[in-house]
Amino acid sequence: MKVFLQTFGCQMNLADSEEMFAHLHARGAQRALSPDEADVILVNTCTVREHAEHRAVSFLGRLAKWKQQKPGRRIIFAGCAAQRLGEGLKKEFPFLDLVSGAKKIDDFGRLLDASGLFPPQQETLPPQQEGLTGYVTIMRGCDFRCTYCIVPSVRGPVKCLPAQEILQQTAQKAAQGAKEIMLLGQTVNAYKDGDVSFADLLNRVSEVPGVERVRFMSPHPAYITPDFLAAVRHNPKIARHIHLPIQSGSTKVLQEMKRGYTRQMLLEKLAALQECGITVSTDIIVGFPTETEQDFEDTLTLVDKARFFAAYCFKYSPRQGTPAAQMPQLGQDVLEQRLDILLNKVRDLSALAYAQQVGTRQQVLMEEENKGRSSNNFWVKTAKNYKIGSIVDVEIARADGTLLFAKE
Ligand code: SF4
Incomplete structure (x- = not known):
């Protein structure tokens, strides 16, 4: 089974x-590199924007022909759009074999077994x-x-995995060659x-033999806490970057978005991150329904x-079922104009950030023989050229576009 x-x-x-x-691998599956060679297609979907959901559903629609081409082929539709649209999808797409919503990830093995469509689980090494x-x-x-x-309505409330399980998974990935561990969660730094x-978790993960660097995604500003900053300051294996x-940048809009922080709190947290030598990248929404010219100006100054x-940077797009979608919306021309202004500013700041790296020393994890991060x-x-996976200490000689060049 592929x-x-x-x-x-x-x-x-x-x-x-x-x-x-x-879970499929434990039931004898191998990876297929294209749909043509596959017996099973697992479509894992996103619903954060309407457009993303449409793309996933229209992909599913196109699989009707794929399924007819070979008897015994199976289709699994999983993730956030599957959670939102539910079993009703099978009415519209009767050729669909299994729907597994985002809340069911922990239960996926049991769902496969209950469907009776897949072989039973065997004792196998992880992929x-x-x-x-x-x-x-x-x-x-x-x-x-x-x-x-x-x-929140498709993924549900926070559920943290036990630290012990996370350390085991980390050790397994490091033993298989991972040098960098990326910890993931919707509000990852709210972990407890x-x-x-x-x-504590960042420090413990960094101590697992073989782990050279720890990153994480996506943090929430409310959880940039003193103990997190102390961990970064004292532990060089925690990456000097945060997304x-x-x-x-407007307190009024942040309150209407219910983000849980103010402009002032953001400024303080960003200053603390800068003090720790951390570079920061971000996501910004322009044209939230209540955003005035002054609110937008506040974002620019921040x-x-x-x-x-x-x-x-994203233009606000209403998501059906959310409170903001019920508010009177701004015109597309306003959204486009603001996005344009913000993108120009971001482009200039990005070029400046690259230029500022010239003359600094950096620890580079080599992802290719002559390129790394x-x-x-x-x-x-x-x-x-260096060994892939090694960490080299270099001085930055120049910056060009979105690339830095190390000294000879
Ligand atoms: S923090 Fe806000 S934007 Fe992020 S997943 Fe939760 S509700 Fe959505």
């Missing part, structure tokens, strides 16, 4: 696809870790209720298992102060 994974959406979904594949980064999901769900976001905080979605080295998340090209 399985092709088709994943839509975020890094967490990619990790979830691998976790579901591990081989690919690449230098091992992804480990440490929590699922979200306890916030941001007014533009559908995630008994008296193990997120900061911290701020969404807006971006100036924060000097993000990268920012993913610094702890603060810049791609660096080296003059000499």
